[in-house]
Amino acid sequence: MPPILMMAAALAASQATTGQSFEPLTQAGKDAPLCTAEGGLCVSGTREGAFAVTQDGKPVAQWTAKKEQDDDRFLPLPSVLRLRDGSGVLIGVGVRRSQMYSGGNAEVILQRLMLVRWGQNQEREPVTVMEAPYSSDISIRACFDEKDRKQRRDACADQYALTSTLKPAPDTHAKTHGGMPDLMLVVKATNFPRGVSRNADSLAMPALTSADLVEETDTACTYSRRYTFDAVARTYRPDAPLPPCEDFTVP
Numbered sequence: 001m002p003p004i005l006m007m008a009a010a011l012a013a014s015q016a017t018t019g020q021s022f023e024p025l026t027q028a029g030k031d032a033p034l035c036t037a038e039g040g041l042c043v044s045g046t047r048e049g050a051f052a053v054t055q056d057g058k059p060v061a062q063w064t065a066k067k068e069q070d071d072d073r074f075l076p077l078p079s080v081l082r083l084r085d086g087s088g089v090l091i092g093v094g095v096r097r098s099q100m101y102s103g104g105n106a107e108v109i110l111q112r113l114m115l116v117r118w119g120q121n122q123e124r125e126p127v128t129v130m131e132a133p134y135s136s137d138i139s140i141r142a143c144f145d146e147k148d149r150k151q152r153r154d155a156c157a158d159q160y161a162l163t164s165t166l167k168p169a170p171d172t173h174a175k176t177h178g179g180m181p182d183l184m185l186v187v188k189a190t191n192f193p194r195g196v197s198r199n200a201d202s203l204a205m206p207a208l209t210s211a212d213l214v215e216e217t218d219t220a221c222t223y224s225r226r227y228t229f230d231a232v233a234r235t236y237r238p239d240a241p242l243p244p245c246e247d248f249t250v251p
Helices: 003-013 146-151
Strands: 041-045 050-055 058-064 073-082 088-101 104-117 127-141 157-168 183-192 223-230 235-238
Touching (some): 041 073, 041 088, 058 104, 088 127, 104 157, 127 183, 127 223
Parallel strands (some): 127 235
Antiparallel strands (some): 041 050, 050 058, 073 088, 104 127, 127 157, 157 183, 183 223, 223 235
């Protein structure tokens, strides 16, 4: 199962005490939209960022994603959250940024959470209410000759990975922020081998030992945050700032 769909399955399995949960979206075919299990709610999107939402086959929202970099590419994320009061849904949009290196590559995906309200003026676009890391997969070449290979014990790539889960939290503020659920973001960041950093030359490190050939959790970039909706600003705010973690968030 592709990593993005595995994350969607994990989200669907996470049930909050509010009774809300993210529902997985699946695709019937290569060019088909992503839809809920019963097929009533579907999301489609192009790499260029043209998105559309249908409910029971009828269009209910459409918008063009905001580009922040010339090379941004977009995709619908495979889960949605229906608001408990039935007024709308939260839909995830992935902003994909990539970079090719000599002997390596990087792909970073930012998640942009969109609020779609039913019954609103159709000329009014959905609102971006949250942006946070979603995933990353980065590989940087670390061997250039046989000497390097021996020093690295054949581990010839520095690898950096980030995964995240987002789910509703026990909602203690429903009466104060328009019924929007609190959200819990959990982020895990790892590197391989132990001790590498994108801010340092890994070949300047001492020769690796077998004990170094392990996946290491980056404690500074492994964290959880609770997001609460600010109804006035129409955005989610975390209970503490997110660490920058550019080793994992910049391709």
